[in-house]
Amino acid sequence: MSDHVVCRDFKLTLVSATDVEHIRNILKTKVYAAVTIGDNKETKKQTSTDKSNETNPKWNHTMEYTIAATDVQNPGLDLLIELYIDRKCGDKRVGHVTRPINELFHHSANNIGITRLNLPLVTEGGVTKGLVTLEYSFGEEKSVKKLSLVKKLVNAGTSVAVKATIMSSTGIYVSTPIHVFHEPEIVCSKATASAIFGAEVLLDTALEVVQNM
Numbered sequence: 001m002s003d004h005v006v007c008r009d010f011k012l013t014l015v016s017a018t019d020v021e022h023i024r025n026i027l028k029t030k031v032y033a034a035v036t037i038g039d040n041k042e043t044k045k046q047t048s049t050d051k052s053n054e055t056n057p058k059w060n061h062t063m064e065y066t067i068a069a070t071d072v073q074n075p076g077l078d079l080l081i082e083l084y085i086d087r088k089c090g091d092k093r094v095g096h097v098t099r100p101i102n103e104l105f106h107h108s109a110n111n112i113g114i115t116r117l118n119l120p121l122v123t124e125g126g127v128t129k130g131l132v133t134l135e136y137s138f139g140e141e142k143s144v145k146k147l148s149l150v151k152k153l154v155n156a157g158t159s160v161a162v163k164a165t166i167m168s169s170t171g172i173y174v175s176t177p178i179h180v181f182h183e184p185e186i187v188c189s190k191a192t193a194s195a196i197f198g199a200e201v202l203l204d205t206a207l208e209v210v211q212n213m
Contacts, residue, residue, distance in 0.1 A: 006069040007186055009139035010101070012079075014047055015116075016058040019130035020083055021094045021123050030086040031057040031094075033132070037065060037101065037187050038077045049086045055130075057083075067101065068188035069141050076189040077101045081132055083121065095121040097132050105138055113137060144186060 014033050022029060031054075034046040043065065050057035071077040081097040097119045108115040114137045121130035 004143040004145050005186055006141050007066050007144050008069050008072050008105075008141055010065045010067050010072075010187075011062065011137050011139070012065070013062040013135040014059050014081065015133040015135060016056070016060075017083060017095075017121065017130060017132045018056050020055040020057065020121070021129060022055050023085060023092060023094060029054040031055070032084055032086055033057075033059060033061075034082045034084065035063060036080045036082075037067070038071075038189055040187065042185075043187055066144065066186050068186055068192050070192050070195075071187075071189050072101060072105045072138065074102055075100055076191060077187070079104065081119075081134070083132070093124060095123050095130065097121055104136060108136070108138060 012035065014035070017031065017033070020029070020031055028051070030049050030051045032047050032049040034044055037043045045063045047059040047061035050059060067077070077100070079099050079101055082093055083095045085092045085094055099119065104115075104117075107117075114135050116133070116135045118131045118133050120128045121132050123129050
């Protein structure tokens, strides 16, 4: 099994949004956007909050990821963009956009450089209202060295300790995702991670042993 993974860099800029759902009658609407790839919450990144443009926020915020080439070209990994109203009493999600990563890649195949899209925004009530404007590009394929199973278990130590603490104080098991890759972190689907490492069961078993100590 190779100790390298073929990947592509993914550069995403959240430019702006228009006609975001208005839920505040008195206070000013301040909106930010959060991005997650796949079901790994550790990939979550967010823009700054636009405090001036209310329901037509502008961010021009760029974020970068490294994604396994298999998931760039095939179904299985989605890009999720969520819009939130920044509130002192708790932020409120007011819309989202979801697009498969492979769809974005194939859409950009005929474009040189940066691709710009206006994607429909879906409200929490399931109504299509407003648009999110984004720009993105994929880099050329590159080879990234992956960690050995032993190193992965060592790097997982902090998360294991957190789980053990939570369980001992509450008696409730809380599932915390473990980094499969580290420096740079490679985003991939569970199926791809399992195929690349063939060690998912060993990781789960090791963590279970520690948790039951």
